[in-house]
Amino acid sequence: MVAPLSITFEGAARTVTGSRHHLRFGERSWLFDCGLYQGHRDEAEAVNRTFAFAPGTLDAVVVSHAHLDHTGNLPTLVGRGFRGPIHCTEATADLSTFMLADSAHLQERDVDHVNRHARGRARREVLYGAAEVAATVERFDRHRYHEPWELFPGVRVEYFDAGHMLGSAxxxxxxxxxxxxxxxxxxxDLGRADRPILRDPERHPAVEVLVLESTYGDRFHTPAAETERALVEIVQRTAARGGRVLVPAFAVGRSQELVATFHALCLRGEVCELPIYVDSPMAREATAVYRRHPELFDEPTRRSFQEGQGEPFGFQRLRYVGSPEESRALNDLTTPCILIAASGMCEGGRILHHLRHGLGDVRNTVLFVGFQAEGTLGRRLRDGAETVNIFGEPVPVGAEIAALDGFSAHADQRELSDWVGRLDPAPRRIFLVHGEPGPAEVLAGVLRERTAAEVRVPEKGEAFELWH
Ligand SMILES: [Zn+2]
Structure with a gap:
């Protein structure tokens, strides 16, 4: 008798958030990822608080990477009685330590704000606080790429570089x-080739069953060279007007990649003149983690360290801004500059102060380099709003609004399909997760044509026996 082996898709099924997959093998059961579901407040809270099993009965969690939609609900699990190890790469552990703490802090602020305006409605509570985060971080069991370990008797696990963010597997x-x-x-999450800092996604040995993300299953990204050219043009014409380039960017990953891109451009003699400010305490912490893991860098980044070209996170004209006073002082600068600040969708963080101050000025540019979700200030700006509300006050939009899609950290349709195509022999079954139904179904069609695999887009809660 072979011990039963099954997978249940409990999150990121037909959606891009809240990654959570439940594996069972014989007597053992564990989660692959335990991400925060990010959506409208009431719905998100219900999803994040509900587990289809008692957390105390789980034996382990295996984590893919540090983005919150893959790790952000771990402290809820621990708070509800999970006592097993949380397996992850070293960089994922380092990044998650402060990203989860920040997540707890943001929830506290949000809940305080909502409760202050509750007017008789039931008071809200945070999913978790600093204590649950500390108890989560203690459970991290760190692994390196290409060093397999025995999760349980009869189950071996190995990590390979996904090229999606530092430590992604x-x-x-x-x-x-x-x-x-x-x-x-x-x-x-599957990354892309030729991105700054990170190595290209690896190809792991052939597998019979593959669970694959499908975020951009129906899209093709702009090539990197074209994106860089467009970036140079945007910076040059803004500088020629005497303006500043305001870049809303997520503090972990995107900020470091932008800085490394500007460093590489400058080494080639392009856009060297403008000072660059990274105005985000969290970006500073993330950068410190990047510096601790040079073994994860791609060749050009490593060379840049070794050959005295200055390291790509701290070259001469770059300043990391710490205190709020320093941040406010940036508004008094009169010369052109590039200013990178969180949050990436303009929903909070220091970028809001810079937008309030700089959005009305026709010399400036607001440059979007990431996905702008529906309902966010970033989306309204990107869609061409003439006036927006910031801190409760109307601010007219005079600045140029620009957007570059080529910085995406997710593989597009061709990259996903080519990556699967390199697995030899091809998987016999493929489950597509982490994608809206549209992109996932389009990719399913492409993969059915390209391989002989049975390709499915599972529903939330659907379970499959894997031996047959
Ligand atoms: Zn991710």
């Missing part, structure tokens, strides 16, 4: 029971 599970072997690949 493709994960393979190898199950052995009753003389049979089955290999399962979990992509987490």
């Amino acid at each position: 493709l994960t393979t599970f190898e199950f052995r029971a009753g003389g049979r072997t089955l290999r399962l690949g979990m992509s987490g």
